Amino acid sequence: MSNPDPIAEIIAERLTALQAAQRLSAWSLIVSFFGDAIGPRGGVVSAGTVQSVMQRLGIGAGAVRTAISRLSAEGWIERTREGRNSFYRLSGDVEETVLAAERRIYAASSLLPSNSPRSLLIAPGPLPDTSLQALETSGALQIAPQVILCFAPGSELPAALRLPGATLAETQTLAPGRAMRDQIALARQESEMEALRQAYAPVSRSLEANEPLSPEDAMALRCLMIHEWRRVALRVLAVPADLVDANDPEPETRSLIAAIYARLLGASEAWLDANATTPSGPLPPADPRLACRFRPA
Template sequence: MASVALDGIMAGLRREPSRTGSLVVTIFGDAIAPRGGSVWLGTLLAFFRGVAIEDGAVRTAMSRLTADGWLERRRAGRNSFYRLASHGRATFEAATRQIYVPRHPVWDGRLTCLVVSDREAGAALGETGFGQAVPGLWIAPGTPPVPEAASAAIRLEARVDAAARRRLAAEAWPVDRMAASYRRFLDMFAPLRDEIAAGLVLTPSEAFAARILTIHFYRRVILRDPGLPLDLLPEHWPGELARRLSAELYAMVLEPSEAWLDENGLDENGPLPPAGDVLRRRFQEE
């Protein structure tokens, strides 16, 4: 029996512009890097055919990713093999810590407040996780490092009650927009989890597609999340539900998805080496 939910997820994917290159990066980071890091183009084409994306779109995306420094290509005869370049590898290693590891830090209730008027300093603070509560006032939980561009800022520490800090967080970070993104993820993937829990058995090809698409869509949300302490977020934060759903789906499809790679995954030396137990540790509490 086919998965109605998975068909719907793939239909949504095909409606998105510029989806293929981002999906390639997800495949490498989630599935190929743990199995040696290199893969034959034909393996990737087989996956994309399973989600109804044409070979030409995949080849174009691979060329662009290589030109942009994300991938490296090696030819062996008529075959092409790809691996993440140093830029792509470093980027996904940083992303891995956000995707698979519990996000919300322990917090002592202190807020660091920086008063800045320089636009460059404000931009640097925004890139390092600070949020702008009001014009010129940037805040962050705890005592995070301050980027050099903002080293001259006036620095204060504050403690506020639960209601006030949640109001501040809602002003400083796009909390409502993040919550909406998580809810869309839940609406998209919870039916697939429910189908599998009710007894639907995915083929190895479907399981690999379900795994990659779960991480692909979850990655797009989680990497925009500043990872605030739960005390700064609204009650019943949907990000926690999204993380649990991702973990459940990942565990459900991991074994058959790896079976698909065992059957179809090739690098320059033949079948891809096994991933070991690194995959089973993903999403586990530390």
């Protein structure tokens, strides 16, 4: 009887867990694959390459075709044909969205400097819909129905948060009470971060023990991990370092993901070199910035 493959078992376990939680989305996996692996290699890849990676992740050809059709209809992916072969790339219309996401996904930290400005805004009444929509894009935190904590000077707040009759107080320091700390912990996705750290700690141990790792599994695991990490990293609120609890799990989780990513990078890129194609042949060399992901700027 052959020895079990620890990495293959871990991939299977994560796929089972995501399926049970209804988080194994072909649509999202494909976007993760393009943003993470294909973007730095020219941005264009064959349909067969996408299908190979998705098949290793338990996504059938029919589900891939359905997801691609949806992505194309919604303007995320552009499709072209060269003879009998189809090729995909992310649409130019979503490039800035993807780049903005990458800056958060691959940052060395989500924490702001402890001397970052902060503004406390007290609205005169219920927040209008435009203000609620501005909360996420501006990185602000609603800590009570009419109270917003912003990590920027008042003069830099978006117009949707500069409400008539609102009280605005700017300060360089803030001593949050327990209720505010609880709100910050929720916005920092602490429970999701800790769950992800526990899920991928076995991967780190296997890689540190130099367990066998095929290029195909390296590519599949890299895609799967970034799929899971992306979901959490894009929802984490960036706050000044002095406002997080000492046991905030995000730095340790981000460090773990970064370490695994670095170990998977060589083998997964080798898989792309050997298997991924464009209309003109193999993928071009990777953008040098690929090697700088998760490193301080």
